[in-house]
Amino acid sequence: EIVNLLLCGQAVPNVFDGRMDLGGGMFLKGIPTFVEVGFLSLLESLNLCKVGQYLKCPKWPIWVVGSESHYTVVFALDTSVQDENEFEKREAEIRRAFDAQDQSGGGGFISSEKLQHVLRETKVNMPPEMLENLASTAFIVWSEFWHALLQLDKSLGGMKDATGLIGKKQFDLYHFNGIAKAVSNGNQLTEGETLQQRPRLTELSVTVPPRWRPEEFLVELTPDLSNEQGEKDGNVEVDQPERSQHAPLVDCIRTRWPLAVCSWVGDAPSIV
Structure with a gap:
């Protein structure tokens, strides 16, 4: 309720849009309208809650990220990441x-x-x-x-896309964790050296593929072993999939941009 109070001005107990009619004059209250700063939750990726579009699509590309024990922030410098195509x-x-x-x-x-x-x-x-x-x-x-x-x-009234190209996006996100974390920047430590302790700011490169069905996306990312020798000989041109890395933050990002592929340099961003 406190987080919702800060985000939408009302201490409602749920994160879905509007209110839910339970019948018999009983309702569950959610977020009443669009907000300026949004919210993403690791719990949604675990199917333990559903964050509505009001919180997922705020006025500004800034989201509070909730994990089991801590809140962090993810944001973009370019407001066009919020733009929607048809x-x-x-x-x-x-x-x-x-x-x-x-x-x-x-x-x-x-x-x-x-x-x-x-x-x-x-x-x-x-x-x-x-x-x-x-x-x-x-x-x-x-x-x-x-x-x-x-x-x-x-x-x-359907969504069939004959081209398979509608909706692809590429953009950068930044994740900030205010709790001091060990940062190695991917480098090996020399003897006697200790890791610096400071808040973490991580830049993520995000690619959102076209809105294929999940099984089509997986097929697209699965290498064809029958063509492996041809690729080695340089006889076959194959589009290589985007480099993908995983961390719990990626699961949160995918609740906003399904099938998003994320990568970063150095240590994985932490949301705890």
Whole structure:
């Protein structure tokens, strides 16, 4: 509540958008409107909460990052990292409509009865056979719904991208941890030398790939062993994937930019 009070001016107990109707006149209160400084949480990457778009898309590209025990800050110097293309705006619109019907507390699923409401609100004309497959169970998970939209033509309100190139971004983020951490900058220590203790500021290079489905992204990053010899001989040109490094901070960044690939120089950024 204290963090939300500082970010949005209200000490609400949840981080989702708006409020959640539990029925019987009972509501759970979340973030009421867009904010100037945002919030990302490691707990969301563990599926323990759902941070809404109000906190993920603040006015300025600055986010408080919450871990199990500590708060740090990640920010960008270029405000264009917040710019949305047509694809992202449409995705955000559909996600807001989906989340408005999600009564699980951020679990990312809705009942089958709520699906028609989401389709009407987002003007999606889903073919009967696709609709039947999607609504074959009592609940519909966001990932399955999104997967179906990626296969549905734009003329029907879907998100199918024939080029596979919509939405790719490259930008830099900076992470600041105010608690003194050991910093080696990737260098070997000489005998008798001790690590400096000071707050950490780490620059991260971030590449957000086109909005492929996750399985397509993994296939794209998986090397084709059958072409390995040809690559060695220089007979085959292959686009090399971006250099990827991992730390818990990357999991937080991916709650804002799914499938983001991050890299940095020196020690991994710490959020604890």
